[in-house]
Amino acid sequence: MPIEIKMPALSPTMEEGTLAKWLVKAGDTVKSGDLMAEIETDKATMEFEAVDEGVIAEIVVPEGTDNVKVGAVIAILAGEGEDASAAKAAPATKKEEPKAEASKEEAKQAPAPAPAPAPAPTPAPAASGDRVKASPLARRLAAEKGVEISALTGSGPNGRxxxxxxxxxKPGAAPAQAGTVSTAEAPAQAAAPAKPATIPDIPHEATKLSNVRKTIARRLTESKQQVPHIYLTVDIQLDKLLKLRGDLNKSLESRGVKLSVNDLxxxxLAASLIQVPKCNVMFTPDQLISFSRADISVAVSTPSGLITPIIAGANTKGVAAISTEMKDLAARARDNKLKPEEYQGGTASLSNMGMFGIKQFEAVINPPQGMIMAIGAGEKRPYVIDDALGVATVMSATGSFDHRAIDxxxxxxxxxxxxxxxxNPLGMLA
Structure with missing residues (x-):
């Protein structure tokens, strides 16, 4: 019997994805564990493995297809000893039969048509007691936006x-029934949709947005629109930290570990969050979540966009372990090889642009986290040391805080x- 290979959910929040590349073709034999395709989610490109054994009878969704819904059939697999050409046709035939039976049953139960002059009734939204097919994420978003979910039409599988x-x-109650649109609403409904920006007649190149870039654009826009940011900046002397880094690197040289300033x-930041737990929090519409562990999301720039791999429990790890883990995460982030659990979550974020010579900036919070620390470049500046003006290596650090959660x-x-x-960096090593 042919097996339908369906679009997998590669992360807890995935609703759809891009079938970036097929690693097999029709006629290929696959077994459990073989790589079949590369799928681009809203965060990374991940490899999809075969679960069953058989021969690829048909590639249903070609590579490069965007917005493929989770659960949609993307390929047909013929089982062992089964004719691939027969397997290719079987699913289509099987799907048609229930549809035909459903049509006959609907015809029997359909009410007699209303007289011609009478307007056809518009189905009312499902009553609050009826079961509405909706994903948990859709329900949560509807509650946050004040949208009546029973009034929506689903575009997911089976109308979900x-x-x-x-x-x-739009937030608010269920839409009015057909034929009862108010005069005030009519112009808005009749208005044409906004046109895309006009591209100047200048030689240019258009690049298709990746799912990662679309997600970055959506989440950062939501953050700036919905999260009341408060920014706090301090200047920090780095000389003792730079000396400690040099001493530690000498002692770690035999282990092949080289600490960066960012590792320290x-x-x-992790130690600070444990010292000030009121900032190691997450805001939700009806509660404040306080964490006892500091998981630091570290911004990494990749060819497809920004991603934030996580150093879990950074407050309990030594700087050598943090350095080794961070190098591995950053390398795999640039190759789109991170697992969902390695970039989803985190209790606070860190963004360091010091290596680009940026003196100071204000980073955008990554909801539902409560804060992000933005690090500027260390540079020689006039600085008061022991009540005397001198020269020191100084950097500016700016914390962005969600004012709903953090005073x-x-x-x-x-x-x-x-x-x-x-x-006084020895304090963080104690």
Whole structure:
């Protein structure tokens, strides 16, 4: 019997993806564990493995296809000893039979048509007691936006309401029945959809947006629109930290470990969050979640866009372990080889642009996290040392805080703790 290979859900929030590349073709024999395709989710490109054994009878969805719904059939697999050409045709025949039976049953149960002059009734939205097919994510988004989910039409498999259906809906009650649109609403409904931006008549190249870039654009827009950011900046002297880094690298040379300044900053931020737990939080519409462990999401730039691999439990790890783990995560992030659990979650984020010479910047919070630390370049500046003007290596660090979850005084306490640990770095190693 032919086996339908369906679009997998490669992450808990995945609703659809791009079938980036087929690694097999029709006629190929596959066994469990063989790589079949590369699928681009909203965060990374991941490999899809075969579960069953057999021969690829048909590639249903060609590579490069966008917006393939989770659960959609993407290929047909002929079982052992089964004719591939017969398997290719079987699913289509099988799908038609229930449809024909359903049509006959509907014809028997259909009410007599209304007289010609009477307007056809418009189906009312499902009552609140009826079961509405919707994904958990769609339900949560609907609750947050104040959208009546029973009034929506689902575009997912079997009419299931998915995230995209909720995002395109307006908050409020169910829409009015057909024929009862108010005069005030009519112009808005009749208005033509917004046209795309006009591209100037200048030689240019158009690049298709990846799923990662689309997700970055959507999430950052939502963050700036919905999260009240508060920004706090401190100047931090780096000389003691740079000396400690040099000493540690000499002792770690035999182990092949070379610490970066960023490795020590990750450790300092994690330790600061444990010292000031009011900043190690997540905001939800009806509760505040406080974490007892500091998982630091570290921004990494990749060819397809920004991604934030996570150093889990950074407060309990030594700087050598953080350095080794960070190098591995960053390398696999650039190759789109991260697992979902390696970039989803985190209690706070770190973005370091010091290597580009950026003096100071304000980073956008990654919801539902409560804060992100932005690190600028270390540079020689005039600095007061022991009540005397001197020259020191100084960097500016700016914390962006979700003011719904973190008060300004608590954010200031975190910045103070972070500054103290960087300027007296032996404290973070204790």
């Amino acid at each position: 309401i998915v995230k995209a259906d909720v995002e395109g809906a 900053i990750i450790k300092a 300004g005084a608590d954010g200031a306490e975190l910045m103070q703790a972070f500054k103290a640990l960087i300027e």
